[in-house]
Amino acid sequence: MIELQTPISEDQIRALKVGDEVAITGTLFTGRDAVHKYLHEGGKLPPGVSFQGGILYHCGPVIIKDEAGNWKCVAAGPTTSIREEPYQWQVIRDFGLRGVIGKGGMGDKTLQACKEYGCVYLHAIGGAAQVLAECVKRVPNVHFMEQFGAPEAIWEFEVVRFPAVVTMDAHGNSLHKEVLAASQAELAKYV
Amino acid sequence: MNLLQDSLLELIRRTSAEIPEDVHRAILAALERERKGTIAESAMKIIDRNIALAKNKSQPICQDTGSIIFYIAGPVGLDQIAFEAAAKEAVKVATKKGYLRQNSVDSLTGKNDGTNVGPGSPTLHFHQHRSPEVAVRLILKGGGCENVGAQYSLPNEKLKANRDLDGCRKAILDAVLQAQGKGCGPGILGVCIGGDRATGYEHSKQQLLRRLDDTNPNPDLDRLEKDIVETANKLGIGPMGFGGQTTLLGAKIGVLNRLPASYFVSVSYMCWAYRRQGVSLAPDGGIAAWLY
Ligand code: SF4
Numbered sequence: 292m293i294e295l296q297t298p299i300s301e302d303q304i305r306a307l308k309v310g311d312e313v314a315i316t317g318t319l320f321t322g323r324d325a326v327h328k329y330l331h332e333g334g335k336l337p338p339g340v341s342f343q344g345g346i347l348y349h350c351g352p353v354i355i356k357d358e359a360g361n362w363k364c365v366a367a368g369p370t371t372s373i374r375e376e377p378y379q380w381q382v383i384r385d386f387g388l389r390g391v392i393g394k395g396g397m398g399d400k401t402l403q404a405c406k407e408y409g410c411v412y413l414h415a416i417g418g419a420a421q422v423l424a425e426c427v428k429r430v431p432n433v434h435f436m437e438q439f440g441a442p443e444a445i446w447e448f449e450v451v452r453f454p455a456v457v458t459m460d461a462h463g464n465s466l467h468k469e470v471l472a473a474s475q476a477e478l479a480k481y482v
Numbered sequence: 483m484n485l486l487q488d489s490l491l492e493l494i495r496r497t498s499a500e501i502p503e504d505v506h507r508a509i510l511a512a513l514e515r516e517r518k519g520t521i522a523e524s525a526m527k528i529i530d531r532n533i534a535l536a537k538n539k540s541q542p543i544c545q546d547t548g549s550i551i552f553y554i555a556g557p558v559g560l561d562q563i564a565f566e567a568a569a570k571e572a573v574k575v576a577t578k579k580g581y582l583r584q585n586s587v588d589s590l591t592g593k594n595d596g597t598n599v600g601p602g603s604p605t606l607h608f609h610q611h612r613s614p615e616v617a618v619r620l621i622l623k624g625g626g627c628e629n630v631g632a633q634y635s636l637p638n639e640k641l642k643a644n645r646d647l648d649g650c651r652k653a654i655l656d657a658v659l660q661a662q663g664k665g666c667g668p669g670i671l672g673v674c675i676g677g678d679r680a681t682g683y684e685h686s687k688q689q690l691l692r693r694l695d696d697t698n699p700n701p702d703l704d705r706l707e708k709d710i711v712e713t714a715n716k717l718g719i720g721p722m723g724f725g726g727q728t729t730l731l732g733a734k735i736g737v738l739n740r741l742p743a744s745y746f747v748s749v750s751y752m753c754w755a756y757r758r759q760g761v762s763l764a765p766d767g768g769i770a771a772w773l774y
Contacts, residue, residue, distance in 0.1 A: 312524060325592075351544050353583045365580055366545035371626045371664060394626070394722070395664035416528045416753035417626060417666035417722060418544040421535035440594040441584055454528065456521050456724065470725050471662055474717040478659050481713050482642075482652050 294452075298344025299389040301409040307457045309464045313413065314452040319348045319392065323370055325443040326435070330386070331378040337434040340445070341374035342386035346413070349375065349393030351442030353420075354430060362430035363449065366420035369394040370410070380404035392455055397466030405461050414466075426453040486565070486767035490618070493769075494550075495581045497620045499544045501533050502774040504694040505670075505731070509533070512668055512721070512728035524727025529721070529754055544666075544755040547582040548622040550604035553691060556616040562608050569606060570599045576670040582622075590705040607684075617773060619691055619760035624669035627665035627753040631686075632657040633679060636745040645704060645745045650675050650735075657749040658714045658730065663723015666753035670694065670732040671710065674748045677738035682748035689734035689759075690752050693774070698735065707733045721754075731756075 295303065297317030307313070319474060320342065322330075336342070353366035372379075372393030382388065383404040390410060391401070394417040404410055415423060429449040436444045458466040501509070513530055516523040536543040537647045552569055554560075563725040565638035576582045577598045584596040586603040598604070635654035641656050643649035654673055661669065672689035674682045720726025731754065740746065760773030 308647075310521060312521060351545065351583070353542060353547075355580050366583070368545050370546065371629065371639075373664070391520055394666065395662075396723070414722060414724070416525050416532075417663075418753055419528050419532040420543060420545040421539065421541055422528050422532045424541075425535065440587075441596070442594070447767075454524075456524075456722075459722070466725070467662065467723060471721060472724055473725075474659055474662070474719045476541045477717045478655060478713075481716065482655060 297346060299346070300344070301389070304389045304409050304411055305461045306407050307411050308460045308462065309457055309466045311457040313455055313457060315346065315455065316451050316453070317409050317449075319346050319448040319450055319453065321348045321350045321352060321444070321446040321448065323349055323351055323443055324374055325439040326445055327375045327378040327382060332384050336386070337445070340434060342388050344387060346392060347382070347388055348448070349391070352424070352446060354433075354441060362433065364427040364430050367427055367448070368418050368420035368422040369415040372397050373398045376401060377482045383408050383410045396458055396465065402463060402465055405459055406463050409461050411453035411457050411461055414458040415455045418434065422447035423453065426450045484767060485570065486763070487568045487572050489761060489763060489767055489769045491575055493618060493759060493761050494572060494576040495540065495579075495618050497619065497622055497757045498547055498581045499540050500537050500759070501543060501756060502758055504774065506533060508694050508731040509754060512731060514747065515727045516721070517727070520726060521724045522720045525721040525724055538669065541579065542583065543757065544624060544753070545583055546624040547585055548624040549596065549628065550582070551621045551623060551687065552604055553609070553619040553688070554606060554616070555609045555611050557612070557614050558610055560608075560610075560616060566606055569604055573598050573604050574614045581645045600628075612636050616763040617760060617774065618763065620688060620758070621687065622754065623687070624666070624753055627669065627731035628704055630657075630661035630665040631683070631750045632660065633682060633749070634747040636747060647702060651706060651710065653747040654710050654733070654749055655713060657751070658719070659717065661751055662719055663721070665751040667723060667757060668721055668728040668731045668754050670752040670756055671730065671734065672750040672752065673733065673735040674746075675735065675737045676740035677746060677748070678741070678744065679746060681738060682746040683750065685736050685738050686748040686750040689736045690732045690750065690758060694732040700737070703735045703737065707735050
């Protein structure tokens with residue numbers, strides 16, 4: 292297990308390779324379809340929010356307000372990342388992301404952007420909403436709540452040892468491509 | 483709140499927070515099978531821990547609490563309108579309580595009113611039977627796995643799939659290959675051979691109501707179900723598509739008549755977060771028994 296603390300340097304990111312397990316501590320920003328489309332169309336991040344050296348998490352969490360009036364994250368697994376493929380490369384380039392967390396992997400444009408700008412794709416365990424929510428210790432802020440609704444808003448998560456696997460690294464390798472090719476070859480033997 | 487509504491609320495809570503026992507057993511067996519120290523094993527461990535946590539905290543297993551699909555079997559005279567109203571109320575309350583995420587979006591405007599009630603949500607399938615029993619089954623089916631569902635029209639030249647069981651097998655295995663880990667595998671397939679485009683998919687989802695450890699009464703389909711699981715697990719796709727031993731936990735195949743001109747194979751993929759429960763209702767609307 293490799294420990295990562297945000298903000299993350301380019302060197303640290305380039306040292307990672309496909310198959311590495313990481314535990315992330317620091318800040319994650321959630322962002323899914325509405326946020327990607329908005330940023331792609333030239334939208335600005337809210338004042339005080341910066342993705343530099345940061346990690347964007349493809350996640351539409353379930354958040355409630357506790358008795359004290361604080362946000363509390365009760366479920367926070369990843370959502371399917373490939374929907375952001377048309378936009379992700381640009382968000383990596385323009386906002387200085389060092390990591391993108393999601394599930395299912397992404398395509399060539401994102402892989403290329405990871406290589407070019409120093410970023411990795413981190414696969415969280417899809418459906419593990421509770422284990423991952425336990426890693427979210429505090430939810431200090433939410434942005435675009437009105438505009439996009441709760442699952443689509445940008446939530447700020449303070450996380451401790453959030454587990455993920457590097458499935459696309461900054462050297463052009465993709466575990467998704469490897470497994471697809473190997474399973475395709477294997478299936479050919481049985482049909 | 484009336485008793486029926488309370489019962490449906492409890493059905494939703496339990497479906498969202500607890501994996502049915504048959505599925506849990508299959509997941510534990512899959513965890514055992516993975517090679518120690520691999521990322522596939524890590525993934526299965528996290529899944530196992532997640533199942534325990536969700537149950538203990540009575541929180542959603544997965545944050546995508548999915549399409550809300552009720553299957554109701556009841557006697558002649560069951561008031562479907564009142565039942566539907568109770569189900570919608572229960573869904574609203576369940577959403578407020580956080581058993582369900584605010585998960586239903588107006589397709590044209592993109593607006594989410596936060597209630598989970600709207601056109602098509604929840605979906606209710608009513609079915610009459612002769613017994614006085616009212617049995618309510620619920621599936622919460624997430625979007626990630628729904629997106630990797632597939633429908634094939636045979637013959638399919640590319641797959642060399644003809645209009646026979648071997649052709650069906652090729653189509654189903656292709657669906658597994660295309661899905662990779664994207665539907666949060668290890669997955670469970672519900673398949674329908676035949677029907678039209680709508681009934682085919684619908685029947686494929688109904689297969690997911692079957693227990694994982696049941697046996698298909700049709701020996702040909704039973705053989706095909708076992709073969710699909712065995713073959714899929716040789717492909718090395720593994721949990722989450724990380725590579726590994728378990729790609730599928732099960733496959734359930736049903737069949738409908740078709741038109742001479744059509745031959746559909748419809749595949750619904752269910753993620754490991756297999757949320758399916760059911761209750762048998764007492765005459766007063768309370769829960770008499772759990773069905774899984
Ligand atoms: S596919 Fe299933 S486990 Fe994965 S995110 Fe969707 S609902 Fe959750």
